[in-house]
Amino acid sequence: MRGLPLRTGIRWKIAVAIAAVGAFIAVTLSVIVHNAARISMLDNAREVQMERLLFAQRLYETSKPKEPRFGAKINDPSLPGQLDQLMRDQRRGTYVQEHRHGGPPDVWAAVPLANGDVLSLHIPFADRSATIMKDLDRALVIGSVSVVFAGCASGVLIGGQISRRLRRAAAAAGRVAQGNGEVRVREAVGGFVRDETDDLAWAIDSLTDALNERIEAERRVTADIAHELRTPVTGLLTAAELLPPGRPTELVRDRAQAMRTLVEDVLEVARLDGASERAELQEIALGEFVDRRVRSMFPDAEVRVVHESWVATDPRRLERILGNLLANAAKHGRGPVEVAVEGRVVRVRDHGPGFPEALLRDGPSRFRTGTSDRAGQGHGLGLTIASGQARVLGARLTFRNVASEGAPEGVGGAVAVLWLPDHAPTNTGSFPILRVAD
Missing domain, CATH: 1.10.287.130 (Signal transduction histidine kinase, dimerisation/phosphotransfer (DHp) domain)
Structure with missing residues (x-):
């Protein structure tokens, strides 16, 4: 399970938590209300049963011949043991007898007579009372389900508000991580209630x-x-x-x-x-420009224009990026160095050991070349400057390694890809969303 983390939003976590608590409270209260109502109705039935029996006792003692009425019986053999014990103690009482096979219970009432006999009366729990209990149970179930759904809905609303604020904070923090230090997360979060x-x-x-x-x-x-x-x-x-x-x-x-x-x-x-650099834009034919500049700087490089495109960019900064990428390929890679232009995308590839893992993971870092050779192999500023100039142009510079077919292990090539934007860069540079699959 550690290898399969379960990712859920805070909205649903809060909703599930509120629904679970609401369900627990609703079920608990329903059980309490059901038992309290049942006990109250049984107690009332026992009182009514005793009043009936006392009235039947008065009629029995004053009538001649003495005959029990209203369904009362003398010395009923089915008298429950608890009532039988009370009769021996010359005490009157009531009793609720549950049936093993289910159904409504019987409500008993018994009184001892002066001659030692026992007058008792028992009837099933009123059908009307049982109907009332069923209606009460149905109302409790409906109420419990309503509470659960209402709690879940309120949890979704509350969690959604918190989730939106956190997503805004994460988006603002992401813009800060991209170098936009003017972004304020507190303003992005917004809202009137502080939490x-x-x-x-x-x-x-x-x-x-x-x-x-x-x-x-x-x-x-x-x-x-x-x-x-x-x-x-x-x-x-x-x-x-x-x-x-x-x-x-x-x-x-x-x-x-x-x-x-x-x-x-x-x-x-x-x-x-310092983010103070600004691009001086000109309309240029990208393929022709790259071909001319590469051949003047590195005549041995192979240039291939797959598709020509006109772009609005700063030629001086673009030339600086190309020069640093080619210089890096010449210093740390192997020939042949290939440059391909396809639309607004420029690729520079060598056939050396490739970029170090640290550069692929963290990006270019100044004064770090990724090689143990310190004998004039550079200071790690070339790719750092290339990335900075690309940011000023509103472009994106990415790095990856490829493996050459038939080459020994560890020998493939490093590929630097410059993605020029479809629009003019903003004051601080922009990173367009590119849909080109590489």
Whole structure:
């Protein structure tokens, strides 16, 4: 059962709980009312039976010859044992005799006479009383069923209200998780009555504000450090150009250029994290643009345009995304590198070991490449920048691995898919709902 979790909504849980409690209370009260009504009616029948017997006793003692009337009997052999014991003690009494085969019980009344005889009277429980009990039972059953259904309906209404508020809170929290820090869960929940849902929303909003402040502080520190490094690194690169030709000079220039590239990448990541970047849109033929840019950056890559499409996008940012994806494929994958354009979808594939599991699970992360090789294999900023630029374009960038037919285990390929939107991106970027099966 642990492997098969039962998922139900809070609405139905509350409805079932209220219905169960209502059914328990209704059944309990019905049993109590039924027994109390039956006992009361039997007690009343016993009193009536005793009054009849006393009236029959007076007639019996004053009449000549003495003959019992109204169905009374002298020394009835079927007198119940309990009444027989009372008669021996010279005490009058009544008794309700139940039948094993069912049916209405008999109501007995008996009195001792002066001569030692016993005058008794018994009749079945009145049919009218039995009819009243049946009507009462029917009313109790109908009332109990009505209470259960009413409780279930109220549970659905109450649970539905709570469920809607929680779904709104979850949707707002999802938008916050996508990077929209301006969303307030408390406003999304709404409502006039405050409950635990509002406390949860307030806690999420407080957590969002704290995380936004921390992220903004880290972004500012990163941007400030990168900006402060920019000037000395530029000076270092200029000084390296003045060194005499030779292998040491080439190494210094190479490292200085790598440091400059890293500083520029860190600054770009900081700008993307600040959500201040805006796309400058132009209408371009996507297939032609990708083919021209890929051939200029990576002539060895294979470009295939399956279907041409015109898109409104930022060519500079799109070129940056393509360059980073191709650079990642060249560094961490194997040839041939294939680029396919189909409508508004661009795929970049290599035939290497594929993306690491951490990247597929959590997405690109800065300063993490997923490889143990640290000898100039990058800083994990390329895919991070590509994802950030895609977000500015309102596009979606996904990563997956494929297995090549006949290739050894662990060798298949990494595929990065860029989904460009059908509409212009919003100020903060948008993620369109794509129905294309890949």
